[in-house]
Amino acid sequence: MTLLDGKKTSEAIQNEIAAEVAAIKAKGGKVPHLAAVLVGNDGGSITYVTNKVATCERIGFGSSLIRYEDTVTEEELLNKIKELNEDEEVDGFIVQLPLPRHIDTEKVIEAIDPKKDVDGFHPTNVGRMVAGLPAYLPATPAGILQLLMRYEIETKGKHCVVIGRSNIVGTPMSILMSKSAYPGNCTVTLCHRHTTDLAYHTRQADIIIVAVGQPGLITADMVREGAVVIDVGTTRVPDASRKSGFRLRGDVDFDSVAPKCSYITPVPGGVGPLTIAMLMMNTLRASKKEVYG
Ligand SMILES: Nc1nc(=O)c2c([nH]1)NC[C@@H]1CN(c3ccc(C(=O)N[C@@H](CCC(=O)O)C(=O)O)cc3)C=[N+]21
Numbered sequence: 613m614t615l616l617d618g619k620k621t622s623e624a625i626q627n628e629i630a631a632e633v634a635a636i637k638a639k640g641g642k643v644p645h646l647a648a649v650l651v652g653n654d655g656g657s658i659t660y661v662t663n664k665v666a667t668c669e670r671i672g673f674g675s676s677l678i679r680y681e682d683t684v685t686e687e688e689l690l691n692k693i694k695e696l697n698e699d700e701e702v703d704g705f706i707v708q709l710p711l712p713r714h715i716d717t718e719k720v721i722e723a724i725d726p727k728k729d730v731d732g733f734h735p736t737n738v739g740r741m742v743a744g745l746p747a748y749l750p751a752t753p754a755g756i757l758q759l760l761m762r763y764e765i766e767t768k769g770k771h772c773v774v775i776g777r778s779n780i781v782g783t784p785m786s787i788l789m790s791k792s793a794y795p796g797n798c799t800v801t802l803c804h805r806h807t808t809d810l811a812y813h814t815r816q817a818d819i820i821i822v823a824v825g826q827p828g829l830i831t832a833d834m835v836r837e838g839a840v841v842i843d844v845g846t847t848r849v850p851d852a853s854r855k856s857g858f859r860l861r862g863d864v865d866f867d868s869v870a871p872k873c874s875y876i877t878p879v880p881g882g883v884g885p886l887t888i889a890m891l892m893m894n895t896l897r898a899s900k901k902e903v904y905g
Pocket of ligand 1: 659660663706707708709710731751846860879880881882883884885886887888
């Protein structure tokens, strides 16, 4: 069993980006700038956005963090997005999800200029991805592709079972794994809450990618010997022995599943850190006008 080290892989990608930023600076080019909009005080969202700003600093990007109370109106938010769309210093920006219920998330995403949509959530980027056109890929699926590539895992002709059909992870992941490229060329099964017999499907999988948010959902009996298991779940569960009062748990019962796997991602230290690295990659591509010219 080989552990897919997301932390190490993320650092490698960040170092590659940092080297490119240094070269851009040396030539007097535009330094990539990422902005993040954060609404409310959710602990997970704050951790993620803080990580992101720290990463920008480390690799030489400019960054800005725009914060609102969760009482912010939809109109205020849409005005800020318009401002960020027009701000020439800002190459890309994200609006951290989830948003409060009184705000229409789809409307907010559609207000983002697709050229600056480094999350890859705008329908224009989703459509371009499906069509195989240059697009910003959503960071988590893009990070998983990087893990498969950098560990040289064979995907052609394999059966990939994706569990979870979110717009952010499961749905784009299933499309990318089916595409005619490496890593891809898989036969893909997309499972979700209405799948009748989940274990029936997972037992036939060469590659399992699970993004549900249900700790321990995938147990050893559901996994074939030699499978590749990618765990996207990061649920905070109470843990009195930790200073923070919680720990992160994935969707996979790691201790029982890991011995059966050829490769497996840990949680934390697996897919999560890659998500940040790929957001930075998208921002670099935005500043170089690589996707839309
Ligand atoms: N507009 C938007 N874009 C996102 O990309 C987005 C979002 N909203 N909302 C929430 C999810 C979640 N997400 C994570 C990113 C990094 C880690 C990560 O780095 N996790 C570390 C641990 C971090 C910790 O200690 O809590 C790990 O798994 O090792 C986790 C989760 C991005 N998301």
